[in-house]
Amino acid sequence: EAQVTQNPRYLITVTGKKLTVTCSQNMNHEYMSWYRQDPGLGLRQIYYSMNVEVTDKGDVPEGYKVSRKEKRNFPLILESPSPNQTSLYFCATAGAASSYNEQFFGPGTRLTVL
């Protein structure tokens, strides 16, 4: 079954404690992306990756890092989380078969930073 998985699904942490949210896909998609969703703001892109070792900033990259060492994984790293990073995070992927235009989303990670 084609899927995008995220872990953890829920996380409560404290300011400054480094954390990583993992994203994995089994569709061999080249394109992977991270979004955050906040009430009234819709989805905003944080970072995206067109392939292994190729990453680029989205609209709201400050305070986040990513890496793409393997095609299937695209972890989101918060080196020093702050309360304004409390949000719902989604990983999404897309492949060449749809010219990268159709995105498949993970189930989301709800992060609370105290």
Place this chain on the structure above:
Amino acid sequence: AQSVTQPDIHITVSEGASLELRCNYSYGATPYLFWYVQSPGQGLQLLLKYFSGDTLVQGIKGFEAEFKRSQSSFNLRKPSVHWSDAAEYFCAVSSGGSYIPTFGRGTSLIVHP
């Protein structure tokens, strides 16, 4: 730069009534247009998409959308809403060359029994 406007933050309909969710976009060339649905506690699922051709596109769950170039719109419709349609709906636009979509802020659909 491309942009998407969903003018309605909330829409309330009765079960069995028809539905239309509005989406307007701003983009110079022919856009690629999408509607996604987000059920409570879930990720986003693609409902339908328009790339070219017939301007009336059919999607899953009985939804359809019509691309109107003259109005820069891509409104989502359903003739008879079911309680299970209660969700957040997102319109998105991308170009053929840039596969990075821009999402609207979403419309929350509330369905009354």
